[in-house]
Amino acid sequence: MPGAAxxxxxxxxxxxxxxxxGPEGAARALAEExxxxxxxxxxxxxxxxxxxxxxxxxxxxGFQRLPSGVFEAALSFAIExxxxxxxxxxxxxxxxxxxxxxxxxxxxxxPPEGFEGLPGPRFGRAGLRALLGAPDRPLLCSALKPMGLxxxxxxxxxxxxxxxxxxxxxxxxGLADQxxxxxxxxxxxxxxxxxxxxxxSGRRSLYAANVTAxxxxxxxxxxxxxxAGAGAVVISPGLAGWDAVRELAGEAGPALPVLCHPALLxxxxxxxxxGIAHAVLFGQLPRLAGADAMIFPTFGGRFAFSPEDCRAIVxxxxxxxxxxxxxxxxxxxxxxxxxLGELREFYGRDVVLLIGSWLRLAGPDLIANCRRFYRAVTxxxxx
Amino acid sequence: MPGAAxxxxxxxxxxxxxxxxGPEGAARALAEExxxxxxxxxxxxxxxxxxxxxxxxxxxxGFQRLPSGVFEAALSFAIExxxxxxxxxxxxxxxxxxxxxxxxxxxxxxPPEGFEGLPGPRFGRAGLRALLGAPDRPLLCSALKPMGLxxxxxxxxxxxxxxxxxxxxxxxxGLADQxxxxxxxxxxxxxxxxxxxxxxSGRRSLYAANVTAxxxxxxxxxxxxxxAGAGAVVISPGLAGWDAVRELAGEAGPALPVLCHPALLxxxxxxxxxGIAHAVLFGQLPRLAGADAMIFPTFGGRFAFSPEDCRAIVxxxxxxxxxxxxxxxxxxxxxxxxxLGELREFYGRDVVLLIGSWLRLAGPDLIANCRRFYRAVTxxxxx
Numbered sequence: 001m002p003g004a005a006x007x008x009x010x011x012x013x014x015x016x017x018x019x020x021x022g023p024e025g026a027a028r029a030l031a032e033e034x035x036x037x038x039x040x041x042x043x044x045x046x047x048x049x050x051x052x053x054x055x056x057x058x059x060x061x062g063f064q065r066l067p068s069g070v071f072e073a074a075l076s077f078a079i080e081x082x083x084x085x086x087x088x089x090x091x092x093x094x095x096x097x098x099x100x101x102x103x104x105x106x107x108x109x110x111p112p113e114g115f116e117g118l119p120g121p122r123f124g125r126a127g128l129r130a131l132l133g134a135p136d137r138p139l140l141c142s143a144l145k146p147m148g149l150x151x152x153x154x155x156x157x158x159x160x161x162x163x164x165x166x167x168x169x170x171x172x173x174g175l176a177d178q179x180x181x182x183x184x185x186x187x188x189x190x191x192x193x194x195x196x197x198x199x200x201s202g203r204r205s206l207y208a209a210n211v212t213a214x215x216x217x218x219x220x221x222x223x224x225x226x227x228a229g230a231g232a233v234v235i236s237p238g239l240a241g242w243d244a245v246r247e248l249a250g251e252a253g254p255a256l257p258v259l260c261h262p263a264l265l266x267x268x269x270x271x272x273x274x275g276i277a278h279a280v281l282f283g284q285l286p287r288l289a290g291a292d293a294m295i296f297p298t299f300g301g302r303f304a305f306s307p308e309d310c311r312a313i314v315x316x317x318x319x320x321x322x323x324x325x326x327x328x329x330x331x332x333x334x335x336x337x338x339x340l341g342e343l344r345e346f347y348g349r350d351v352v353l354l355i356g357s358w359l360r361l362a363g364p365d366l367i368a369n370c371r372r373f374y375r376a377v378t379x380x381x382x383x
Numbered sequence: 384m385p386g387a388a389x390x391x392x393x394x395x396x397x398x399x400x401x402x403x404x405g406p407e408g409a410a411r412a413l414a415e416e417x418x419x420x421x422x423x424x425x426x427x428x429x430x431x432x433x434x435x436x437x438x439x440x441x442x443x444x445g446f447q448r449l450p451s452g453v454f455e456a457a458l459s460f461a462i463e464x465x466x467x468x469x470x471x472x473x474x475x476x477x478x479x480x481x482x483x484x485x486x487x488x489x490x491x492x493x494p495p496e497g498f499e500g501l502p503g504p505r506f507g508r509a510g511l512r513a514l515l516g517a518p519d520r521p522l523l524c525s526a527l528k529p530m531g532l533x534x535x536x537x538x539x540x541x542x543x544x545x546x547x548x549x550x551x552x553x554x555x556x557g558l559a560d561q562x563x564x565x566x567x568x569x570x571x572x573x574x575x576x577x578x579x580x581x582x583x584s585g586r587r588s589l590y591a592a593n594v595t596a597x598x599x600x601x602x603x604x605x606x607x608x609x610x611a612g613a614g615a616v617v618i619s620p621g622l623a624g625w626d627a628v629r630e631l632a633g634e635a636g637p638a639l640p641v642l643c644h645p646a647l648l649x650x651x652x653x654x655x656x657x658g659i660a661h662a663v664l665f666g667q668l669p670r671l672a673g674a675d676a677m678i679f680p681t682f683g684g685r686f687a688f689s690p691e692d693c694r695a696i697v698x699x700x701x702x703x704x705x706x707x708x709x710x711x712x713x714x715x716x717x718x719x720x721x722x723l724g725e726l727r728e729f730y731g732r733d734v735v736l737l738i739g740s741w742l743r744l745a746g747p748d749l750i751a752n753c754r755r756f757y758r759a760v761t762x763x764x765x766x
Contacts, residue, residue, distance in 0.1 A: 033685075040529030041557055043740035052531035081530065083561040087595050087622035091557055091646050095622065098649030099686045099716070146423030147464065148435035174424055174474055178466040212470050215598055215626045216635070239470035239478065241624025243598045252599070263474050266481030271654045302416075303482045333482070357426035 009055040011079040012111035016093055020071045021102040021273040030100065031060055031073035037096045039081050056081060070273075072106065084117035086243045086289060094276060105276045108284050114322030115288065122249050123257045123292045124325025125318075125350060131231070131257065132167050133204050137378045138344065140165065141330060141354040142370070144190065145172035151181045155189035157366070162197030162205040164370020165382025168293075168352065169194055170234045171210035173261040183213075183221060184228075191229035203382065206231030208259050211248070212240050219252060226254040233257075238264030242289045249290025257292040259330065269309070278309045283316015287324040293352055297333030300343060305333075307346065314347065328352045337362055337369075340376040353377055394462040395494035398444060399476055403454045404485035404656040413483065414443055414456035420479045422464050439464060453656075455489065467500035469626045469672060477659060488659045491667050497705030498671065505632050506640045506675040507708025508701075508733060514614070514640065515550050516587050520761045521727065523548065524713060524737040525753070527573065528555035534564045538572035540749070545580030545588040547753020548765025551676075551735065552577055553617045554593035556644040566596075566604060567611075574612035586765065589614030591642050594631070595623050602635060609637040616640075621647030625672050632673025640675040642713065652692070661692045666699015670707040676735055680716030683726060688716075690729065697730065711735045720745055720752075723759040736760055 018034060020027040035058035040047050047053045055078050062074035082089045097103045114120065121127070129135055142161050144154045154175075161169045171190070177183040187209045194207040209225035211218050211233045218240060222233050233256055237245050248258045262282065268275040269282075276285070278296075286294040294317065297303035299310050310331065318326040331347060332354030343353060355373055362369040374382045401417060403410040418441035423430055430436045438461050445457035465472045480486045497503065504510070512518055525544050527537045537558075544552045554573070560566040570592045577590040592608035594601050594616045601623060605616050616639055620628050631641045645665065651658040652665075659668070661679075669677040677700065680686035682693050693714065701709040714730060715737030726736060738756055745752040757765045 039557065040531065041555055041739070042529045043744060046740050046743050047529055048532075052529060056529070056531040080561055080563065081557070083559055085559050085597050087597065087619070088557070088559040088561075090622050091559075091595075091619065095556065095619070095646030096649075098621070098647050098653075099645060099680050100649070101653060101687050146425045146430055146435060146439070148423065148439040149431075172424055173478065174422065174464070174471070176466055176468050176471040176474075178463055178471075180463065212474075214468050214470065215601070215624065215630045218598070236470070236474065236478070238481070239473050239624075240626065241598065241622075243623065247598045262482060263478030264481050266479075266483070267651050267658045270481075270484060270657045274653045275650045297482050304484050356424070357429050360429050361426060 009051055009078055009080055013076040013078055014111055015061060015074050015076045015109040016105060017107040017109070018073045018075065019104040019106045020073055024065070024071065027071035027073070028063060030103065031063055031075070034058060034073070034075060034097055034103070035060060038092050039077060041096060079111065079115070082115060084115070086118060086246050089115060089288070090242060102273055104272070104274055105280050107277070108280060110322035112322060114324065118246065118288050120287055120322070120324030121290055121292045121327050122255065124327055126325070128257050128292055128328060131204065131206065134167060136349055138347065138349050139167045139328065139352040140374060140377060141168040141170060141352050142166045142359055143170050143172045143354070143356045144175065145356065147172065147174045147178065148180050151186040151189045154181060154186060155193040158190040158207060159193035159197050160366040161370060162194045163201055164367040165203070165374040166205060166370055168206050168208055168232065168259070170208035170259060173210055173212065173234065173236050173263050175210050176212065184224065187225045187230055188228045191225070195229050206257070208232035208234045210234045212236045218244050219247060222248055222254045222256070226256055231256060232259060234259040234261055236261040236263040237289065238262065242285065245286065245289035245291050258290060259293045259295065260286045260291040261295050262297070277312065279312040279316030282313040282329070284321055287317065287321055287327050291327060293328035293330050295330040295332050295354060298331035298335065298343065300335065300339045301332070302334030318350065330354050332356070337373060337376065340373070344377055396459040396461055397494055398457050398459045398492040399488060400490040400492070401456045401458065402487040402489045403456055407448070407454065410454035411446060413486065414446055414458070417441060417456070417458060417480055418443060421475050422460060424479060462494065462498070465498060467498070469501060469629050472498060472671070473625060485656050487655070487657055488663050490660070491663060493705035495705060497707065501629065501671050503670055503705070503707030504673055504675045504710050505638065507710055509708070511640050511675055511711060514587065514589065517550060519732055521730065521732050522550040522711065522735040523757055523760060524551040524553060524735050525549045525742055526553050526555045526737070526739045527558065528739065530555065530557050530561065531563050534569040534572045537564060537569060538576040541573040541590060542576035542580050543749040544753060545577045546584055547750040548586070548757040549588055549753055551589050551591055551615065551642070553591035553642060556593055556595065556617065556619050556646050558593050559595065567607065570608045570613055571611045574608070578612050589640065591615035591617045593617045595619045601627050602630060605631055605637045605639070609639055614639060615642060617642040617644055619644040619646040620672065621645065625668065628669065628672035628674050641673060642676045642678065643669050643674040644678050645680070660695065662695040662699030665696040665712070667704055670700065670704055670710050674710060676711035676713050678713040678715050678737060681714035681718065681726065683718065683722045684715070685717030701733065713737050715739070720756060720759065723756070727760055
């Protein structure tokens with residue numbers, strides 16, 4: 001058998017904390033099983049003695065009962081199991097484990113230098129603030145919808161949202177390349193509209209084009225959006241794959257801020273005994289992939305996330321994570337204007353608040369509604 | 384407002400059956416909400432009157448209480464909401480709905496002509512049988528592992544598995560491009576080894592190279608694998624995104640059978656009240672994406688799927704689905720040799736049985752173990 005050096009096993013290890021539900025004996029047995037399941041994926045009797053058994057098989061570094069009654073198993077894995085590829089990091093993290101009941105990924109602890117090929121967000125909180133010229137207030141976002149509106153109507157909406165003071169104006173995640181508003185035309189018109197509003201207002205609102213698309217089209221659409229004047233891109237990793245985020249944020253991408261939308265991701269957090277914890281799914285994973293902001297459904301909206309879930313997400317977007325910069329949590333999903341005070345209090349300043357429908361239900365004048373939103377959040381007028 | 388024709392709303396509609404958990408009133412309200420949530424994604428008061436409201440908003444075509452007590456809502460959607468892109472089909476299917484508790488996608492009913500751009504599997508059951516020269520028996524599969532073995536040892540294993548009569552010899556899904564067995568070297572050696580075994584045996588075993596990789600590398604690796612002599616590819620859509628399957632199966636792909644691995648997908652079926660039903664996740668979705676075979680963890684192995692779950696998966700791989708051919712269910716996940724009779728009985732002939740570790744634990748001679756496996760499943764010797 002080759003030695004550890006020949007296997008390239010000289011690198012550091014990273015830790016994944018799993019929460020395991022069940023009686024202690026079963027939880028311990030499952031923790032032992034995950035050492036194999038997430039790496040060599042063979043029965044332990046089949047693992048050859050030597051460096052594969054000693055280094056590549058996961059190590060159980062800690063096992064404890066938490067106050068909630070759940071057991072936490074801290075497993076460490078050789079960085080070489082991942083190589084330099086995000087899909088394989090996801091595999092070691094939760095690939096086969098996702099097929100076991102009662103397993104939840106509670107935290108990822110990368111080595112200080114992080115994972116090869118995953119430097120994290122290009123902009124992060126500070127970079128996005130610098131682009132927007134908004135050094136210390138909460139940021140504001142709205143979405144262009146409903147699907148079915150022609151591009152020129154979406155562009156009018158984008159213009160009004162920008163004039164009203166929205167920092168980020170994003171395509172709804174359901175605007176793809178349908179014939180009622182084809183990608184190229186929509187993006188060109190909306191980018192132009194936001195640019196016009198910026199020239200009139202003197203502000204720097206960013207239009208985020210949705211580039212969620214078939215695999216071969218994502219980068220092309222992102223570059224085309226940038227050429228048309230878009231200031232950011234939005235993508236749904238649940239629909240397009242997490243690696244698409246890395247691709248957009250990386251060297252081959254358009255060098256624009258990347259927003260992530262949670263479409264299709266909800267199942268991972270739906271059962272507290274299974275899946276991927278809120279802090280990981282909406283905080284650590286998008287950062288590892290290179291997103292600059294992650295949208296999630298806040299408490300007080302139309303989805304079922306609790307204040308504790310949201311607190312965990314905020315932590316995941318900001319706490320230390322190897323070399324990855326902190327990113328913005330984007331709280332959305334049915335925010336009503338009358339709840340803004342409470343949300344403002346809860347989230348503090350390092351947040352993006354995303355309002356869709358309720359900005360339009362508040363009255364016939366969209367610009368006036370935006371200004372009301374802005375004032376409620378920042379305590380000042382956008383001008 | 385533009386008319387329905389201008390919106391391109393002349394096409395057919397497709398139906399999604401959702402299973403909703405809860406009291407009837409709440410289930411009905413949720414069904415109504417999904418009409419908007421999965422399409423226009425705005426509060427219904429914001430939807431402009433006319434064709435968007437009449438055609439693009441989902442329609443509730445049926446609502447009934449099932450014997451299990453769950454409510455089934457049949458929603459129809461205009462084909463134009465999807466356009467011709469798989470990520471957007473996933474979005475209409477379960478994008479925001481995944482963020483709601485108590486919603487499960489139970490079935491997709493495409494129009495007879497299917498979805499634009501999604502013709503389904505290139506080979507399907509019949510095509511794969513023709514390639515293998517195995518017109519009517521169950522097929523056999525094993526995997527190359529553990530990770531950490533150098534390419535030459537994996538190739539030796541591939542040679543023995545092919546000589547022993549395995550139809551499909553696949554890379555373990557955790558073999559990516561790590562330095563201990565880089566993709567190019569591994570694939571070249573394993574393809575060569577299976578080719579050598581085929582020349583000696585006169586059979587037509589296929590080596591399936593794992594092409595789960597960062598976005599820009601998947602097609603390139605697939606073509607490189609084909610050039611090296613690989614007869615199939617394997618990909619994990621949970622890790623790489625479902626659209627990567629479509630890309631591999633489509634015109635730009637290598638024209639090889641595509642196997643899918645379930646890594647990271649387990650969460651979607653973990654809670655029977657939420658997510659995506661087994662028949663959809665392991666049957667309909669892979670077919671729509673173009674896979675020719677879908678691996679899942681069978682009952683009687685080390686994961687928690689029930690016989691009913693497995694029966695549903697088999698149905699999903701074979702029942703009518705627009706223009707999509709039937710594909711092979713690949714039952715794996717800890718199959719022991721002594722359970723083969725039961726599994727053979729349960730699955731019948733249109734199945735691939737995948738054995739990993741237990742083929743090696745059965746004795747020191749891997750070729751002899753394969754032949755025992757072959758005999759137990761087919762009642763004959765491989766020669």
